[in-house]
Every structure is written in structure tokens, then in C-alpha cells.
Amino acid sequence: MPDRKMRRPSCTIDVVLLTAVGSQLAVLLCRAPEGREKWVVPWDAQRPQESMEAAALRVAKSASVGEPAWLEQIGAFGDGKRHPTEAEISVAYAGLVPMGTPSPIGGVYAWFTLGDVPQLAPRQRQVLDTAVSLIRARMDQSPVAFRLLPQMFTLTELQQMYELLLGKRLHKASFRRALQAAWLVEPTDEWRSEGRGRPAQLYRYAPRKRRPAQRGIRLDLLSS
Amino acid sequence: MPDRKMRRPSCTIDVVLLTAVGSQLAVLLCRAPEGREKWVVPWDAQRPQESMEAAALRVAKSASVGEPAWLEQIGAFGDGKRHPTEAEISVAYAGLVPMGTPSPIGGVYAWFTLGDVPQLAPRQRQVLDTAVSLIRARMDQSPVAFRLLPQMFTLTELQQMYELLLGKRLHKASFRRALQAAWLVEPTDEWRSEGRGRPAQLYRYAPRKRRPAQRGIRLDLLSS
DNA sequence: TGACATTAGTCACAGGACGTGACTAATTCG
DNA sequence: CGAATTAGTCACGTCCTGTGACTAATGTCA
Numbered sequence: 001m002p003d004r005k006m007r008r009p010s011c012t013i014d015v016v017l018l019t020a021v022g023s024q025l026a027v028l029l030c031r032a033p034e035g036r037e038k039w040v041v042p043w044d045a046q047r048p049q050e051s052m053e054a055a056a057l058r059v060a061k062s063a064s065v066g067e068p069a070w071l072e073q074i075g076a077f078g079d080g081k082r083h084p085t086e087a088e089i090s091v092a093y094a095g096l097v098p099m100g101t102p103s104p105i106g107g108v109y110a111w112f113t114l115g116d117v118p119q120l121a122p123r124q125r126q127v128l129d130t131a132v133s134l135i136r137a138r139m140d141q142s143p144v145a146f147r148l149l150p151q152m153f154t155l156t157e158l159q160q161m162y163e164l165l166l167g168k169r170l171h172k173a174s175f176r177r178a179l180q181a182a183w184l185v186e187p188t189d190e191w192r193s194e195g196r197g198r199p200a201q202l203y204r205y206a207p208r209k210r211r212p213a214q215r216g217i218r219l220d221l222l223s224s
Numbered sequence: 225m226p227d228r229k230m231r232r233p234s235c236t237i238d239v240v241l242l243t244a245v246g247s248q249l250a251v252l253l254c255r256a257p258e259g260r261e262k263w264v265v266p267w268d269a270q271r272p273q274e275s276m277e278a279a280a281l282r283v284a285k286s287a288s289v290g291e292p293a294w295l296e297q298i299g300a301f302g303d304g305k306r307h308p309t310e311a312e313i314s315v316a317y318a319g320l321v322p323m324g325t326p327s328p329i330g331g332v333y334a335w336f337t338l339g340d341v342p343q344l345a346p347r348q349r350q351v352l353d354t355a356v357s358l359i360r361a362r363m364d365q366s367p368v369a370f371r372l373l374p375q376m377f378t379l380t381e382l383q384q385m386y387e388l389l390l391g392k393r394l395h396k397a398s399f400r401r402a403l404q405a406a407w408l409v410e411p412t413d414e415w416r417s418e419g420r421g422r423p424a425q426l427y428r429y430a431p432r433k434r435r436p437a438q439r440g441i442r443l444d445l446l447s448s
Numbered sequence: 449t450g451a452c453a454t455t456a457g458t459c460a461c462a463g464g465a466c467g468t469g470a471c472t473a474a475t476t477c478g
Numbered sequence: 479c480g481a482a483t484t485a486g487t488c489a490c491g492t493c494c495t496g497t498g499a500c501t502a503a504t505g506t507c508a
Contacts, residue, residue, distance in 0.1 A: 011235065011300075011312070011313060046312075051302065052300065052302050052313070073299050073300065074299075075297050075299055075300070076235075076276065076297065076299070076300040076313075076315040078275070078276050088235070089235060089276070089300075089315070091300040091313070137365070141361070154485085155485085155486085156484080156485075162441075170441065171466090171467065171468065171469095172485090172486080172487095173466095173467085173468075173469090173486090173487075173488080174441060174465095174466065174467060174468085175441060176486080176487085177465085177466080178441040178443045178465090178466090179443055181443070181465090182443035184443065193474095193475070193476090194484075195475095195476075195483090195484090196475070196476045196477070196482075196483050196484070197474080197475060197476075197482085197483040197484025197485070198473060198474035198475050198483080198484050198485045198486080199474070199475065199484090199485080200484080200485055200486090201485085201486090378456085379456085379457085380455080380456075395495090395496065395497065395498095396456090396457080396458095397457090397458075397459080397495095397496085397497075397498090398495065398496060398497085400457080400458085401494090401495080402494095402495090405494090417503095417504070417505090418455075419454090419455090419504090419505075420453075420454050420455070420504065420505040420506070421453085421454040421455025421456070421503080421504060421505075422454080422455055422456045422457080422502060422503035422504050422505095423455090423456080423503070423504065424455080424456055424457090425456085425457090441466085449508100450507105450508095451506105451507090451508090452505105452506080452507085452508100453504105453505085453506075453507100454503100454504085454505080454506095455502100455503085455504080455505100456501100456502075456503075456504095457500105457501085457502075457503100458499105458500080458501075458502095459498105459499085459500070459501095460497105460498095460499090460500095461496105461497090461498095461499105462495105462496090462497090463494105463495090463496085463497105464493105464494085464495075464496095465492100465493085465494070465495090466491105466492085466493075466494085467490105467491090467492080467493095468489100468490090468491090468492100469488105469489095469490095470487105470488085470489090470490105471486105471487080471488070471489095472485100472486085472487075472488095473484100473485075473486075473487095474483100474484085474485075474486100475482105475483080475484080475485095476481105476482085476483080476484100477480105477481085477482080477483095478479105478480090478481085478482100
């Protein structure tokens with residue numbers, strides 16, 4: 001998507017699109033036109049009269065995966081690490097796409113699981129790492145897990161998504177108890193049979209108002 | 225601090241410095257040179273060869289309150305809301321200063337409690353609001369409260385700082401129990417008598433390693 | 449000087465939340 | 479039909495949290 005005919009941009013918009021592939025997070029990269037096997041985070045220059053958010057949405061859509069289910073700015077990057085076009089600063093966005101969204105055709109874009117990401121420019125590597133950290137941190141404040149799932153899902157799928165994001169296994173009973181207390185999902189009438197075993201009921205994301213309880217002080221969560 | 229002789233900057237660095245005044249948060253504003261009673265968030269253009277972080281630190285120091293105890297980027301702003309110099313985008317930073325730090329002399333800078341902030345340019349108002357939200361959100365992940373206190377403090381002062389940031393009252397016993405479990409402070413040999421009543425022991429911030437326990441799923445903290 | 453107000457600091461109990469293992473239910477496969 | 483597999487629930491013990499009441503140490507004032 002980079003348009004080389006424009007004047008050297010003062011500021012580029014980088015968009016890190018994440019999804020879930022199997023039991024891992026994956027990022028959408030774009031094949032760089034020059035290098036034969038070089039990949040970059042999708043980006044473009046901000047256009048006149050265009051807000052940064054609109055530019056990020058445009059970059060995300062141009063990857064032809066539809067609108068991202070979530071999009072948030074993660075900050076401005078500009079120290080040392082060079083951007084491909086040597087723009088002074090990059091404003092980066094993180095976006096989430098439901099799992100199962102097909103990889104765009106044409107071979108220009110491809111999903112890479114986080115363990116298999118090819119070498120990137122230093123600044124783009126930093127942007128990617130920040131995006132992943134942000135998603136993991138947002139989990140407690142925003143229904144991030146649901147943005148990575150299709151509209152209807154089984155509770156086991158939801159639990160696996162949380163395990164993926166948290167990086168640890170959860171106990172089934174604990175997870176469901178907490179889910180019930182949070183009033184985040186409601187059951188549908190549909191069931192899905194996944195080969196062998198009892199069929200699972202499908203749920204949808206349907207948050208309800210709840211008392212602003214928020215008990216607990218939990219200073220022990222402090223990390224540093 | 226804005227230097228008008230430079231070329232129109234493509235990107236400005238805005239710094240929101242916060243402290244505690246009484247039982248409220250306060251922000252440091254700078255008197256605008258033109259308007260008689262207009263105030264702005266301290267800012268300056270990024271200089272060549274200077275990282276954004278360095279520029280933010282320079283702006284903070286130039287307010288002559290010493291180094292901030294904490295400084296973090298809160299994002300890039302540029303939609304609609306005009307910056308005073310009409311720069312296309314502003315990269316904003318939030319900083320914390322220990323309470324009791326004197327207001328810089330000269331009348332150029334002044335502390336405003338959050339309820340008394342004068343009218344600001346829309347974008348600067350947005351930056352300020354975002355900074356305050358960020359500080360409140362960071363509380364659970366970073367020892368923000370200690371950055372607002374002097375090096376030595378009583379546990380009642382620490383509790384009041386948490387109450388200020390959380391916006392709600394805490395029970396003394398609960399707060400101290402959680403504090404003990406978190407291994408964040410250690411007592412000193414000094415005591416302080418605050419007029420009437422039993423003297424309070426002084427503590428200092430001294431975090432210790434603790435097991436990465438982090439029990440609990442707590443989906444109920446989701447806000448939306 | 450002695451009672452009282454004021455602030456610091458601790459204790460213990462009740463109720464709720466969490467980790468855990470074991471249980472029942474419904475389906476496929478042989 | 480029985481074994482294997484996955485979904486879903488229950489109950490118990492342990493730990494955490496909210497809460498009120500308690501002791502401790504100082505200043506104030508009659």
C-alpha cells in the first residue's frame with residue numbers, strides 16, 4: 001500500500017493486525033516490493049485532511065480482510081530505529097481480526113505466527129512487540145478475546161482464547177464461574193458437534209450492566 | 225519554552241505534568257505569551273537529532289521543577305482539535321512530580337487542581353484527560369502512587385494517595401494487609417508527629433521480589 | 449495531673465472468591 | 479453395547495477481603 005509518489009511523509013501510520021491461528025497469535029505482514037523475501041508491517045502515509053484513525057482504518061482495510069474488529073493507537077515511535085522510508089516518526093495502531101479470516105489473496109500479505117515472524121526493521125519489530133504487549137494488557141479492561149472469535153463460539157473455544165492470551169492454562173470450572181459472574185455472554189439455541197464427544201452449546205458476546213463492584217485492592221499485581 | 229523562530233514543526237511534544245495538591249490531582253500549565261489569561265500544556269518542537277523522549281524530558285525540566293519522577297508517552301494526537309501552533313500532530317507525554325514540589329517562580333507556570341483547570345485548546349484538553357486516565361489505569365501495573373510522594377511517608381499518607389487516585393475511600397486494615405502482601409514498602413527508624421495523636425512511623429518504597437502468584441481470573445473487572 | 453479527643457496500628461471474625469478433583473451428560477467409534 | 483471423548487456441573491477446602499472493634503501513643507484542656 002505504500003505510495004511512493006507522495007512527498008516524503010513527516011509521519012507514517014503503521015498497523016499491526018493480529019489474529020489467532022491455531023493456538024498462537026499471528027500478525028499480518030506485507031511483502032516488501034524491493035527485497036525478495038523481506039516483509040514489513042502494513043503502513044502508509046497520512047493523507048491531507050485525513051485523521052490518523054481514518055488512515056489506520058484505511059491501511060487495515062486495504063489488506064482486504066474487512067474491517068478490523070478492534071483498532072487502537074499504541075503510540076508514536078521515532079527513536080533510533082529507522083522506518084523503511086526513513087520517516088521521522090511512525091504512529092502505530094494495533095488491530096484485531098476474528099480468527100478464521102482468510103489470508104488475503106495475491107501473496108502480498110501473509111499471516112505469521114509470533115514464533116515465525118521474519119526479520120523486520122528494528123522500529124517495526126518494536127512496534128510489533130508493543131502491540132502484542134498492549135493486547136495482553138488490555139485483556140483485563142476490554143473484551144479483547146471476543147474480538148478474536150467469531151460471533152458465536154463455544155465456551156471451550158473462549159477458554160482456549162484466554163489461555164492463548166494469558167499464556168497459561170485455566171481450570172474449566174474456575175473459568176466458567178468467573179465468566180458467569182461477569183455477565184459477558186449469553187447462550188444461544190444452537191449447538192455444535194465437534195466430531196466425537198458431547199456437543200457444545202454456542203454462546204454470543206452480550207455484556208450486561210453490572211454493579212460497579214470492583215472489590216479488592218490487589219496491590220500484589222504490581223509488576224515492578 | 226516554545227521557540228517561535230524555528231520552522232513550523234511537523235510534530236510537537238506536549239508534556240502533562242501531574243502532582244498531588246491537598247487531596248486532589250493538579251496539572252502544571254504554562255501561561256501563553258499572547259493571550260492575557262490563556263494557559264497551555266507545556267510543549268516544544270522536537271529538535272533535530274533529538275529523540276521524542278529526550279524532548280519530553282527537556283520540556284519537563286525547563287519547567288524548572290527538576291526531573292519528573294516518572295515519564296511515559298501517552299500517544300499521538302492530531303484529529304480535528306487544533307494545537308496552538310497548528311502543528312499537524314502532537315506526541316504527548318505524562319509525567320509525575322512528587323507532591324510538595326514548589327510551583328516554579330516567575331508566574332509563567334502554575335499548578336491547577338483538576339477541578340480548576342482553565343479553558344484549553346480542544347486538543348490539549350483531550351491530552352490532559354487522556355493523561356489523567358492513563359495515570360489511573362497505570363496504578364495497578366506501576367508504582368505510580370510512590371512517585372507522587374516524597375521518599376519517606378506515613379502509611380496514612382500512602383493510603384490517602386491511593387484514595388485520591390482511585391477516587392474512593394479504602395478501609396485502613398484492608399489497605400495495610402494488601403500492602404504487606406505486596407512487599408512494596410519497608411519501615412524506617414523515623415517517626416513523625418503530626419500535631420495531636422500518636423506519631424506515625426515513616427516508610428520508604430522498597431519493592432521486593434515476590435512469587436509470580438497472580439491467582440484469580442477476575443473477568444468481572446471488564447469495564448465495557 | 450488526669451480525662452478526653454485524636455490519630456496510628458492491629459486483631460479476629462464472617463462471608464465470599466478461588467483452586468481443585470470428582471462427578472454426570474451426551475455423543476462417536478468399534 | 480461398552481469404551482473413549484468432550485461438555486458441563488458440583489462440592490469442598492483454602493485463601494482473600496470487608497468490616498468493626500480493639501489497643502497504643504500522643505496532644506489538649508480543665
